[in-house]
Amino acid sequence: MTINVPELLSPAGNLDKLKVAISYGANAVYLGGLKFGLRSAADNFTDEELLEGVTFAHDRDAVVYVVLNGFLHDKDLDELVPFIKYLEEIAIDAVIVSDLGVIETIKAHTNLEIHLSTQASCLNSYSAKLWKKMGVTRIVLGREVSIDEAAKIKKDADIEIEMFVHGSMCMAFSGNCVISNFTQGRDSNRGGCAHSCRFEYSLKFEDMDFEKKNHYFMSSTDLNGLRVLEKFIEAGIDSIKVEGRMKSHLYAATMSKVYSEALRYYKENGHFLSDKIVEWESELKKVKHRTYAPANLVEKAATDTIFDERVHDKDSNYAIVGRVLDRANEDEIIIEVRNAFNIGDEVELIPFKGATATIKINQMRLMNNTAIERTNPSTLVKIPFSGFCEANNIVRLKVLS
């Protein structure tokens, strides 16, 4: 019997991260072009990078969705037409859209498949039926919807359903926050969110003559749906999505590896009754995150889903030190250094599949073979390693909390 599991959809903030996410097991990635999305500060993809990303993905049986989920103004729509024609030409697999004008533009000029972005806050089956009539083939549900509710929406509206499984959460209904628009002059629904919900506030309850100082009262904990993966599968959810186009290569690698391994395990065994789940959970904790919670996936997010803190990497004690760029020779690999490390450190090389390899650094050389004691970020370093590794493998280091 074949067990169907959802597609794993990982974020690809740039071309390198796309390669990392797919190499580590994501069978779908989503990314943004230079405009029309919600991540203006992200690297995003030029047209040439898009083409290369699509080729890389398709060569590995992965699909590429392009995010066009800004609430666009008329002048933006004029500029959109050549871009969507280009997307069709390079055969991307779908676009993710939240605005009806964008949907109409895409339908008028291309045959691209259209997914409704979570930004449209589609939360119920009536809404899903409406959007289906508008021409969308998949709905990325709002993060307020539980998995049980999603199953019902899928059945009633008879449409593909995508849900977030992991990552940062907007505290507002998506698309329903314009704090940045009116306080910073930056349209949060066209990529300018200034994350005012993560600020520290003092609150006065005047009618009670009571004041509460210095709280992150509108900041959300992070979503982690690993423990409820089985529910996603049983509900027939078509795609599970990881948030985080702005996040690190280590994040892209870890999320893609953990969730793809978990889905593969279920496909082969039909259950999650394994010690592996503890291992996967511990891997997810190794990337920078706020406190994890299942948010609304099972029941409505309660007060413990408010993240009343500033620091959000307290219990993640690993940092990326770099990525493998190439082999220098049979016994040495070249690392592009992101964070400094020293002789004597034990770094971990994360292969695309299988167990992490620990490497005790007892020798390091620059490209010109000069021996060094400590690396610097944005440099290349050769370290001894004769085991199996590939370009884009991520190397991390346990750091003191």
Next chain:
Amino acid sequence: MNLITYANSVHDLSLIKDSNCQEVIIGPKDLNRNSKLNLADTTELLVQAKKLGLRVTLEWDVLYTENQIYQAIDIFKTIDDSLIDCVRVQDEGVLEFVLTETNFQIQFIAETGNHNLLGLNKWVSYIGNRLDRLVISIELSKITLAEYIDKLDCDIEYLVLGKILLFYSPRKLLSPLLDGENEKVNYHADRLEAIGESEESPHKGFPLVENGHGTFMYHIKDLFLLDKLKELKELGLNYLRVDLRFEEDLSLLPKIAGLLSSTEVDPNTDSIKADYKNDLIRGYYQINKSDVLFKKLKNYRIQRKDSSYIGEVIEILKGEYLAINIKGQASLMTKDCSLKFITPEGKELFCKVHKLQDAALNDSESSDGHELMLMNYMSGVWPKSQVYLVNPL
């Protein structure tokens, strides 16, 4: 041009009537984000509004997940149809329900996004002859508003006075702050109000409300466009909305209605401003430039541009080499080729390749099949500089 506002009491209704308004918006708190009215009070108000001959719009503007929408529909069905002329909705699911399972006229709240004519036109055609009016976004400037009024085949409503909603969350964010505090604090209250401020924001004093539908945050200043009535009238705007629900006092309404009926060319709004308790702004009415800052969020110089792209400088060892991560697929870097470097600061530098090595430091003729190449050093080039072939074939 018609004036429209909300009623929360029978007294409000008589002020609305006295101000020559034809229509009133009423909503029970079970279906409405802001209302304090229970179902019985709502029904009473609907009855009274009808008696006064007012057209009644029921505002049903909460957003619902799957289980919640069915509960809301059950509540909606308990309201006597004959007391409602029109239903005002925002959730597309509620829109779909009202459109397909009732016969009510619909006012669609298109205030969240919906900043293009194409999309708005699609809503107009989708709702068809059941569309009573589109309530459009205050982020649209007057030039856009003029165009939409001209081109949309339906009535348009625009907020001219009242609170600007900045944030709508389904989660309860205020009551947790009060939990466990002293006895004078009632965190079980149906509705909590607070004023928030942050050192990290230049604005102080955001009004916040928590109620059964979640938490709402508003702008520190209220929208005020009453001094633009002449202009709005000339544009052909059909409905002006005034939202004084926070003030819980409609006594300004007759004065506002007076502005509308005034024969003066430019009626004075000073006395209204003086009586109004909150600070005021015009929002995006004059111009919306909320995308101009985006260019500053990103360094466009480190984006690769065309098929002559080779890759990115990832390391420099002064006097010895430049290490280049080969990224472009269309062009090859070869010994003796000429390269252009664009630094992160935007400086353009040119250089000929006379030494080329692969990752194993073997001399090489071309970058073909390699991830990493080392070439002769060139001063002025920095990591993250983008490398392009000059005169690619």
